[in-house]
Amino acid sequence: xxxxxxxxxxxxxxxxxxxxxxxxxxxxxxxxxxxxxxxxxxxxxxxxxxxxxxxxxxxxxxxxxxxxxxxxxxxxxxxxxxxxxxxxxxxxxxxxxxxxxxxxxxxxxxxxxxxxxxxxxxxxxxxxxxxxxxxxxxxxxxxxxxxxxxxxxxxxxxxxxxxxxxxxxxxxxxxxxxxxxxxxxxxxxxxxxxxxxxxxxxxxxxxxxxxxxxxxxxxxxxxxxxxxxxxxxxxxxxxxxxxxxxxxxxxxxxxxxxxxxxxxxxxxxxxxxxxxxxxxxxxxxxxxxxxxxxxxxxxxxxxxxxxxxxxxxxxxxxxxxxxxxxxxxxxxxxxxxxxxxxxxxxxxxxxxxxxxxxxxxxxxxxxxxxxxxxxxxxxxxxxxxxxxxxxxxxxxxxxxxxxxxxx
Amino acid sequence: xxxxxxxxxxxxxxxxxxxxxxxxxxxxxxxxxxxxxxxxxxxxxxxxxxxxxxxxxxxxxxxxxxxxxxxxxxxxxxxxxxxxxxxxxxxxxxxxxxxxxxxxxxxxxxxxxxx
Numbered sequence: 001x002x003x004x005x006x007x008x009x010x011x012x013x014x015x016x017x018x019x020x021x022x023x024x025x026x027x028x029x030x031x032x033x034x035x036x037x038x039x040x041x042x043x044x045x046x047x048x049x050x051x052x053x054x055x056x057x058x059x060x061x062x063x064x065x066x067x068x069x070x071x072x073x074x075x076x077x078x079x080x081x082x083x084x085x086x087x088x089x090x091x092x093x094x095x096x097x098x099x100x101x102x103x104x105x106x107x108x109x110x111x112x113x114x115x116x117x118x119x120x121x122x123x124x125x126x127x128x129x130x131x132x133x134x135x136x137x138x139x140x141x142x143x144x145x146x147x148x149x150x151x152x153x154x155x156x157x158x159x160x161x162x163x164x165x166x167x168x169x170x171x172x173x174x175x176x177x178x179x180x181x182x183x184x185x186x187x188x189x190x191x192x193x194x195x196x197x198x199x200x201x202x203x204x205x206x207x208x209x210x211x212x213x214x215x216x217x218x219x220x221x222x223x224x225x226x227x228x229x230x231x232x233x234x235x236x237x238x239x240x241x242x243x244x245x246x247x248x249x250x251x252x253x254x255x256x257x258x259x260x261x262x263x264x265x266x267x268x269x270x271x272x273x274x275x276x277x278x279x280x281x282x283x284x285x286x287x288x289x290x291x292x293x294x295x296x297x298x299x300x301x302x303x304x305x306x307x308x309x310x311x312x313x314x315x316x317x318x319x320x321x322x323x324x325x326x327x328x329x330x331x332x333x334x335x336x337x338x339x340x341x342x343x344x345x346x347x348x349x350x351x352x353x354x355x356x357x358x359x360x361x362x363x364x365x366x367x368x369x370x371x372x373x374x375x376x377x378x379x380x381x382x383x384x385x386x387x388x389x390x391x392x393x394x395x396x397x398x399x400x401x402x403x404x405x406x407x
Numbered sequence: 408x409x410x411x412x413x414x415x416x417x418x419x420x421x422x423x424x425x426x427x428x429x430x431x432x433x434x435x436x437x438x439x440x441x442x443x444x445x446x447x448x449x450x451x452x453x454x455x456x457x458x459x460x461x462x463x464x465x466x467x468x469x470x471x472x473x474x475x476x477x478x479x480x481x482x483x484x485x486x487x488x489x490x491x492x493x494x495x496x497x498x499x500x501x502x503x504x505x506x507x508x509x510x511x512x513x514x515x516x517x518x519x520x521x522x
Binding site: 095159160163164193194195198214220223224227229231233234236237238239240242244245248252256331351352353 | 415417419423426434435438439455456457458459466471473474477478479491492495497498499500501503504507511512513514
């Protein structure tokens with residue numbers, strides 16, 4: 001792995017970013033416009049076109065919700081955005097379209113109420129998206145180097161192999177990527193309970209140490225307030241005994257390199273290197289956080305700018321994402337054989353001793369290069385695009401030390 | 408996963424290893440990164456695929472170490488070669504740690520009845 005490795009011919013956006021996909025995003029600003037957006041998405045997907053939808057589920061707004069939508073509208077894998085609102089919600093589709101345009105994306109917007117309803121909105125929508133697709137067909141392509149890549153790491157459906165093989169492999173890959181100047185983001189500080197010392201040792205700077213300590217404390221507060229720890233009876237049947245044990249397995253995917261700091265929801269990494277992402281809300285907005293699964297957490301990694309996400313599983317996983325490819329890895333050979341159509345990469349040779357860590361890391365890097373070059377992941381091939389956006393709240397400017405869960 | 412009696416050790420400081428297949432009583436082979444003094448463990452009982460085995464004697468209240476990290480404390484004295492799980496260790500953080508049923512792993516602190 002080298003900073004100057006050419007991963008692929010990236011889609012060059014006018015703001016200088018490069019994407020590994022070239023998508024039109026149909027974005028809903030409120031639940032009420034979701035159906036129309038999905039209708040437009042499905043119309044084009046049936047024609048084999050790269051049109052996707054995602055959006056805000058609430059009639060309300062807050063700074064997190066708006067930043068997330070803005071981040072999607074200028075994601076490097078997205079070339080054009082159509083924002084559709086109903087007409088009476090807080091979030092403004094015109095402002096999202098204007099932001100996307102400022103960042104060099106083709107953009108448009110309308111309100112369904114002004115358009116005259118679902119049918120007329122649909123006709124207008126497909127006309128706009130067709131024009132966008134025609135424009136995007138001429139997107140220039142340029143070599144995309146390894147140091148330009150942003151990659152996300154997530155795990156879900158864990159078993160004992162996750163920590164020993166799948167996450168350990170992702171950790172090894174991330175070490176190589178960080179050394180080559182790429183940007184890596186990992187999530188799941190909620191699965192770091194019991195690891196304060198291990199996390200703090202990895203802080204790159206004093207500021208990073210402060211952010212990591214504050215986020216860790218906030219997370220432990222949250223777990224104690226709800227008496228919910230991220231270890232389930234199924235994990236225990238599989239041999240994991242404590243949250244600390246599961247946490248170490250999950251944290252293994254961050255590798256060994258220094259952590260540059262904590263990203264808040266929809267914050268892009270300020271510079272290259274390894275970053276932790278805090279997805280936990282700062283204040284009580286129950287029951288938002290526990291309405292989540294791995295797919296929703298991956299939407300947050302993608303709001304941080306990830307071109308693609310690695311998802312490690314033990315028991316098996318199937319999900320994907322509308323904006324970025326999701327590459328699934330397991331260290332459990334039985335799971336890999338059983339879910340062969342869904343899981344992209346087999347890390348089990350690490351445990352059987354049939355391959356070494358450097359060999360498998362190299363193979364995984366090769367697979368990632370192929371995905372960047374346009375090879376579809378199983379999730380993309382099967383049409384998986386799960387994950388909804390949560391109506392969470394975080395402080396607009398800083399990583400906070402405690403949450404309001406106890407008050 | 409692995410047909411022989413094999414258990415995986417993550418770091419040399421670890422006092423438990425993870426079974427890579429269903430282990431029956433008798434000698435086991437270690438893989439991963441382990442210190443030689445931990446080698447030569449015999450399983451005292453059956454240990455299921457993915458479960459932990461003690462690599463040395465562990466006194467009551469002592470740390471259980473995996474990944475070079477304390478993953479909990481023993482709740483009773485543990486012999487070398489014994490199965491290590493909910494029946495003889497617990498989390499230092501999880502407030503529900505001792506509510507899990509040892510046989511079924513279900514939490515026992517929720518009532519399944521109406522008001």
